[in-house]
Amino acid sequence: MTLHAIRGFRLVTTDPDRLMRFYAAIGFAVGDTVRTGHGMRVRMQLGDTPVTLERFDRPGRPYPMAADAASSCFQHLAIVTDDAATAWALADKAGATPISRDGPVTLPASSGGVTAIKCRDPQGHPLEFLQFPNMAAAGWPGRGILGIDHSAITVADGTRARAFYCRHGLAEGKATHNHGPAQAALDGLDDPDALVVPLEPPISRPHLELLAYRHPPVVGEPPALADIAATRIVWDADEAGLWQDPDGHWHEAIAAPLSDTPS
Template sequence: MSALRLARITLNAADPARLAEFYRAALGFTAGEAPPAAEVSAVPGLADAQTVPLRLGDQHLDLVAVPPSGRPYPGDVPGFSPLFQHCAIIVSDMAAAHARLSAHPGWRPISTDGPVRLPAASGGVTAFKFRDPEGHPLELLAFPPEAVPEAWRGRETGDVCLGLDHSAISVVDTARSIAFYESLGLCVASRSLNTGPEQARLDAVADPVVEVTGLGFPDGRPPHVELLCYRGDVSRSAPDLAVNDVAATRLVIAMTDADGVVEACAAHAGRLVSRGPIPRPGGGVDALLRDPDGHCVWLTAG
């Protein structure tokens, strides 16, 4: 089986239309194309979902209301919790992006002292983490001019926010999570060990030691997936999320074909949320499952 790309990221929202206004005004998102219709009635808890599709550059982000509304995002979830999952937004000018964000109300900072320049060992990027008005963690990310990845070179869009670089998920065991995502067709593209006072200010976590593992897709295009594994004595209780809870973010992974979805369902039958592969009207197939730490993964083909 083989994954093609991270087709879109789906955030549950109590009020997606209102939240979309924030994403447009504060972060430069525009109206996107609706995702392909799936037989979500076959997934317990996802029937009658209403979607506000957004895009930033070439990447897609959906804000979805799933009736009845689930639990709100549970407060200030720390970065080391397996519940934690953020979307990283590439910006061409951190000062300008942070200033525009600051001009709009409703968000809350995670980083404790504004944007942080990480040391070269941690990538040398400048980053700032915060929560949107409904609590979803987000990150602004700026590469140093001499170290802009090829995927982001020449990506001037007329806006300071260029696109979605990755979705980062906190995990308990890096090797276990790599094995799961490699079984879907992703591969390890980068590794680093992030430590020090800069990382502490970025994450609002005391003395962090974080294994960061980038998982890429065959075409090498963003967005990708990052695994965050915090070492040390931190609470790692598994999340107990219903699919309609605001914190139940979904990675929508496009597979090469329907057989890939069927094979993934067979290989991970114990992780299925949907009742097996879901045929889509007009062709195609979808499935919803959870990764080893409870993060939701939607597989789609066709």
């Protein structure tokens, strides 16, 4: 299977009404609700990227309470904003819980120089508000909450994960070594040390990032499809399918020729 582009994301929920209110409060457009063969979906959108809330008739497990930013199930959506502090204030008021310590953190230039804060939505899905040092140069002109830059997943073996995704058509970008006090504050962890590897599909936004921590967690049971932690990346690809990567993260591929993928 060759992956062409990220089409969107699916977040599993047992309370779509609550999450609809949360995401609307932070700038998502909420669309219609459709019935599926196994439950229901609520269509939302941020910028050019669709995000659906998915409720299963037979609900799975809640988000693991003990999971942190280095846990194998961790996967966040990185939401771009020109003001991370204001974005966090909106999310906090709407019911988010912080992962980061003491609000937005500015990382050193060696880690990208971004200002960011990590949090969770009311059902536990991790989010990151991301403010680039030069928004226009990063390709994100405008004001407010602008779109989704990437989804980041924690992996136990960075070399294995990189090889897996490159085999499926993604191109490895320049990695950064993220560590030190600012990274500790961002991740809400003591002494984190992570290699962050961007992986670009042929159509590059949003993209995927791998978070390979120096001290990888003990890999527990991967989430089942109906579990809250089972966020799915939806891809345009050369063939359709539903699959898990070597670390248990879920993916859904929709068959689409490269010429038909969104720009």
